[in-house]
Every structure is written in C-alpha cells, then in structure tokens.
Amino acid sequence: MLEARSLCKSFGPIQAVKDLSFSLEKGTVLGFLGPNGAGKSTTMRMLTGYLTPTRGTALIQGHDVQSDALAARQCLGYLPEGAPLYAEMTVRQFLTFIARMRNIPAAEIPERLGETLERLSLTEVACQTIETLSKGFRRRVGIAQALIHDPCVLILDEPTDGLDPNQKRDVRRLIQSMLDDKLIIVSTHILEEVPALCNRVMIIANGQLQADDTPQGLLETSRYYQAVTLQVDDSQAAASALSDLPEAARIELKHHELTVFPREGAELLPLVTKLAEQYQWKVHNLRLEAGRLDDVFRRVTTGLEA
Ligand SMILES: Nc1ncnc2c1ncn2[C@@H]1O[C@H](COP(=O)(O)OP(=O)(O)O)[C@@H](O)[C@H]1O
Ligand SMILES: [Mg+2]
Incomplete structure (x- = not known):
C-alpha cells in the first residue's frame, strides 16, 4: 500500500534522512518514533510528495508520489506538523474548500461534510472561524481536512502534540476507529501512546x-522485560536475600523500589513471592514488568542503557 525506496534528503550539509526503505500494508497503524530532529517530519513530507527527495522514491498504491502525484494524493490524507489552517474561515467554509480541492463532486459535499463534522465532533463549532477555536478543536479540523475524501492512507505528523490528556485520548480513539481498511502512520514522541494505538513501530535516529518491530517485540528487548519490581519496608535485607537467588542477574534500588532482573529465560515472579512469604516482608507493591518503552527508546536512539 505504501513503499519507501532508499529515501534520502539533505538540506545543505545536513543529511536529515539517510537511505530509508520500508513497505507497509493496510491495517497497519505505524508509530513513527524518534527524538526531535531525527527526520520524522522530513520522511513524512517525502512520503506524501510534499518534499522532493534528494534520492529515492515513495509509492502509494503503486503511484509514485512525485511523477504520479495526483493519483497518489487521491488515496492520501495528510496532517502536517503544526498544520497551518485558514484562520479567518469558518470550519464549514474551510472543509468545503478542501472538499472542492479534493474533487469531491459538488452534490456529495454536504453529506460528506456532515459526516466528517460528526465524526470529529465538530458539528457544534461548524460556523465558528478557525481562529476562535481552542487547540484541541483546531487539531480536529486539521484531521478532518485529512479525512474528508476518505483516503486509504493517512499520515499524521504529531497529531496529539500540545493537546491535554482528554483530547489526546479522543484523537487516539478516532485513529483506532478508522483502523480496519486503512494504513495509518502516526509520528509521536509520546511513548505511552504507542502500545494502545500501534501495531508496528519504527524508531529513527x-x-x-x-x-522496526511490534510494540510487544520492542518491549521484549527492554532490559525490564520479565523483571520483578517490589517495594518493601526493609529494602536492604530484601536486596540481600534476592541477590542470593541463582535466577537473579542483578538487583537495583531506585526510588525505594527494588527491581530484580532475571537471568536469560528465568521466571522470577514465583521465586520472589516465595521469598517474600518466607521472610514475611512487608510488601507494599509487587509487579512483573512488561518491559519499558522509554528504556528501549533510549537504548535504540543513544546506544546507552537506562
Ligand atoms: N527545510 C529545512 N531546511 C534545513 N534543515 C531542515 C529543514 N527541515 C528539516 N531540517 C533538518 O533536518 C533534520 C530532521 O528534521 P525533522 O524531519 O523535522 O525531524 P523530526 O520531525 O524528527 O523532529 C533536523 O536536523 C532539521 O533541523
Ligand atoms: Mg517533526
């Protein structure tokens, strides 16, 4: 559905994107992660045909986004980073304008507009000018313009950036509701969004x-994967007993929490709970770690362990 072939982009001496290749199928929600300046926006702009690559190509549904741009854009919705909107237009005027640009037949526009306004909960502000809207509403207008022609590929550059937690959740739910027949690429640096939203993750630096993995696959590369973290009254004594476990590779004490890391393949949870019972530790908190994405992100983007 979408293919990047050896995409490269240089801005003068800066090599912003170096030889990126991948292909994505429908039903994928790709989380596109990376530190600021990693090249996420530059890549997305090349995938959408809005920026000419220094080298390489991108194809949407087999259409080259440069040489066959019209056909490629027909299947594409794009929310640019910090999307500029026409501030003095009302939401309805703006979306009507976009619908015309998208070549939606005039007779279909009212219905399409109504559906899109409804879907993004914009109906109540349809007659307000965009400049009078709050940030969350403005972002939804940005998403609405990307969706109005019902594209099969949707590329959203930091759609939740700057939104409050409720608005973030609304945007996530919206993305999830579109999943079945589309390919969606979402860039974000909010790692907590990833497992709930994405079924594939790429990290660039x-x-x-x-x-390039599933969220679960990435979590399994975290050093915290299958570790056991607990909070007890006497952490010194507990640490000492835990370090005698042959299955424990190392113990760390951070913020009054002890984390026991397993040796390869060891199952620590039953062993730790047994010790806790045996010594009658006063346990306030005990959990099996699923892995931590921030730890993976740091390792992958800097080469350093947590
Ligand atoms: N138009 C431009 N001119 C010069 N440098 C740019 C331009 N756009 C992006 N860059 C540089 O390219 C690199 C990647 O930027 P960007 O793709 O915006 O990263 P991200 O979206 O991951 O934060 C950065 O070093 C940035 O400064
Ligand atoms: Mg960016």
Missing part, C-alpha cells in the same frame, strides 16, 4: 531506521 539521525535519519536512519534503528528499530
């Missing part, structure tokens, strides 16, 4: 792909 310095313009290069550093990881």
Whole structure:
C-alpha cells in the first residue's frame, strides 16, 4: 500500500534522512518514533510528495508520489506538523474548500461534510472561524481536512502534540476507529501512546531506521522485560536475600523500589513471592514488568542503557 525506496534528503550539509526503505500494508497503524530532529517530519513530507527527495522514491498504491502525484494524493490524507489552517474561515467554509480541492463532486459535499463534522465532533463549532477555536478543536479540523475524501492512507505528523490528556485520548480513539481498511502512520514522541494505538513501530535516529518491530517485540528487548519490581519496608535485607537467588542477574534500588532482573529465560515472579512469604516482608507493591518503552527508546536512539 505504501513503499519507501532508499529515501534520502539533505538540506545543505545536513543529511536529515539517510537511505530509508520500508513497505507497509493496510491495517497497519505505524508509530513513527524518534527524538526531535531525527527526520520524522522530513520522511513524512517525502512520503506524501510534499518534499522532493534528494534520492529515492515513495509509492502509494503503486503511484509514485512525485511523477504520479495526483493519483497518489487521491488515496492520501495528510496532517502536517503544526498544520497551518485558514484562520479567518469558518470550519464549514474551510472543509468545503478542501472538499472542492479534493474533487469531491459538488452534490456529495454536504453529506460528506456532515459526516466528517460528526465524526470529529465538530458539528457544534461548524460556523465558528478557525481562529476562535481552542487547540484541541483546531487539531480536529486539521484531521478532518485529512479525512474528508476518505483516503486509504493517512499520515499524521504529531497529531496529539500540545493537546491535554482528554483530547489526546479522543484523537487516539478516532485513529483506532478508522483502523480496519486503512494504513495509518502516526509520528509521536509520546511513548505511552504507542502500545494502545500501534501495531508496528519504527524508531529513527539521525535519519536512519534503528528499530522496526511490534510494540510487544520492542518491549521484549527492554532490559525490564520479565523483571520483578517490589517495594518493601526493609529494602536492604530484601536486596540481600534476592541477590542470593541463582535466577537473579542483578538487583537495583531506585526510588525505594527494588527491581530484580532475571537471568536469560528465568521466571522470577514465583521465586520472589516465595521469598517474600518466607521472610514475611512487608510488601507494599509487587509487579512483573512488561518491559519499558522509554528504556528501549533510549537504548535504540543513544546506544546507552537506562
Ligand atoms: N527545510 C529545512 N531546511 C534545513 N534543515 C531542515 C529543514 N527541515 C528539516 N531540517 C533538518 O533536518 C533534520 C530532521 O528534521 P525533522 O524531519 O523535522 O525531524 P523530526 O520531525 O524528527 O523532529 C533536523 O536536523 C532539521 O533541523
Ligand atoms: Mg517533526
């Protein structure tokens, strides 16, 4: 559905994107992650045909986004970073304007507009000018313009950036509701959004792909995967008993919490709970770690362990 072939982009001496290749199928929600300046927006702009690559190509439904731009854009919705909107237009005027640009037949526009306004909960502000809207509403207008022609590929550059937690959740739910027949690429640096939203994750740093996996696959590369974290009254005594476990590779004490890391393949949870009972520790909190994405992100983008 979408293919990047050796995409490269340089801005003068800056190599923003270095030889990116991948292909994505429908039903994928790709989380596109990376530190600021990693090259996410530059890549997305090349995928959408809004920026000419220095080298390489991108194809949407087999259409080259440069040489066959009209056909490619027909299947594409794009929310640029910090999307500029026409501030003095009302929401209805703006979306009507976009619908015409998208070549939606005039007779279909009212219905399409109504559906889109409804879907993004914009109906109540349809007659307000965009400049009078709050940030969350403005972002939804941005998403509405990307969706109005019902594209099968949707590319959203930091759609939740700057929104409050409720608005973030609304945007996530909206993206989830569109999942079945589309391909969606979402860039974000909010890692907590990823497992709930995405079924594939790419991490880029310095313009290069550093990881490409499922969220679960990435979590399993975290050093916290299958570790056990607990809070007890006497952490010194507990640490000492835990370090005698042959299955424990190392113990760390951070913020009054002890984390026991397993040796390869070891199952620590039953062993730790047994010790806790045996010594009658006063346990306030005990959990099996699923892995931590911030730890994976740091390792992948900097090469450093947490
Ligand atoms: N138009 C431009 N001119 C010069 N440098 C740019 C331009 N756009 C992006 N860059 C540079 O390219 C690199 C990648 O930027 P960007 O793709 O915006 O990263 P991200 O979206 O991951 O934060 C950065 O070093 C940025 O400064
Ligand atoms: Mg960006």
